[in-house]
Amino acid sequence: MQERFVKRRQRLVGPNSSTLKAPEILTGCYILVQGNTVAAMGSFKGLKQVRRIVEDCIENKMHPVYHIKILMMKKELEKDPALKDENWDRFLPKFKKKNVQTKKVKSKEKKPYTPFPPPQQPSKIDQELESGEYFLSEKKKLTKKWQEKQEKQAEKTAENKRKREAAFVPPKEPSKQDSNNSGNMEEDVAALAKSLKQKAKEFGKQKSLQNINAEEYISAPAAEQPSKKKKKS
Known part of the structure; x- marks a missing residue:
């Protein structure tokens, strides 16, 4: 806990007190960090800004550098008289906090x-x-x-042999339903081919080929052939 506080305090001060000097210039306040205390002297508006910077840094909500960037943007916007009475939220940068996952220390169960x-x-x-x-x-x-x-060697050899033989296991044969379906399809194709051949023969026997419409003839059912009576000798 103490190490965490020291790191955050050092984050506020910065190397060679460079991070602490920037809020002093921007807020117009004198800031002093000593031990667990942060002292500041200046205007009421500047003290409010300093307090927010310090609290966000110690509570690990926002880095002081981001606050410095926002204050610099506000200083630039104050110079423009057209934006004096407008809301500046759309001009200010928005920083998202990234929570870095730390390794959780496993607590040993006390016996x-x-x-x-x-x-x-x-x-x-x-x-x-x-x-x-x-x-x-x-x-x-x-x-x-x-x-x-x-x-042990016999057990190991048997296990290795079983693994090698697993590659040569034949696949499962198709079920009877699949074979029946394939057989029915073959029969349908054969019957269709036979009917087409029969219609082609009948079409060739006709005398007047020019007057016959082939499409109507094929679509029509096959006419039954007249039964021929055998002549007695």
């Missing part, structure tokens, strides 16, 4: 206080005594380690 120390963790020898490995010979220990290593 409840207990006067007793935590239980001692079992050592490697204690674990071997519990499992019975401590009493085994060196040869048996080596064989057991080798078996565990072989089991």
